[in-house]
Amino acid sequence: MARSKVSEAIQAQARQRARNLCEYCHASEKWQYVRFTVDHVIPLDQDGADDIDNLAIACFHCNRRKSNRLTGVDPIDIVDIATVPLFNPRHDQWIEHFIWSADTLYILALTSTGRATIAALDLNRDRVINIRAADREIGRHPPLEDPVQKATFSS
Template sequence: MRARQRKRRDLLRARAGYACEYCRVTETLMGGRLTEDHIIPLNASGTDDLDNLCWCCWWCNVYKGSQTTARTPRSGAIVRLFHPRRNRWETHFRWSRNGLRILGRTMMGRATVEALRMNDPDRMATRRFWVIHRVHPRDTS
């Protein structure tokens, strides 16, 4: 990796607090580094500017793919996905009382939870481990 790329990656990691900017899993909990995501994909006129990049986990990166919009589960309306540079996580999401699920507070939040499959069974099983061992991101931030 070239020095410029390494510097950009280090900036992204630090800005994100070493956690996925979508689901909040930390690098420590994942057991390794996360990856960069083009919030607006390059094939949809996105850029490599830092304002269009976020740090995210493998799951969120794969499930998001090139999506920028998704349907809300309740109404089926098409809305923009959560944009970590423009939107505040706390405005659009919250943790369930038991810490296993991420709940959408807004149409954008609910559509993002569904599109990125933030509550699939494997992810919830992982969060159960976090809760049991008191290492859940909501408890450590």
């Protein structure tokens, strides 16, 4: 399928909805040198659409690693080696699948979808851990996504 251009207005709407965070690793676009990608959650070649309900904001690395995949392998389930859906920011709540480690540097999984997504997108790659540590030092990390996490990190 030919790739179409998502309008600037729709891209702006997607960024605002995501609060300028990568919807997978939660890096902030505000502090990056490269603008984040508008990701098709369901790829165009798998009947995804260009509409806002199928778009997510993704940093370069998460977008590249996700590619056109919708599923991944839960690294804990070595017996069945079952594929599970990757995290879908349009249908899933981040806080239902992930939580920050006590030091806020690592994304930890709460579900098989979380584990598969962390593995497939390498959400705890060395470079992003270093960025999170530097951002934490100057008060830019972790992002405060919701009242539950806000209460957790302000105590």
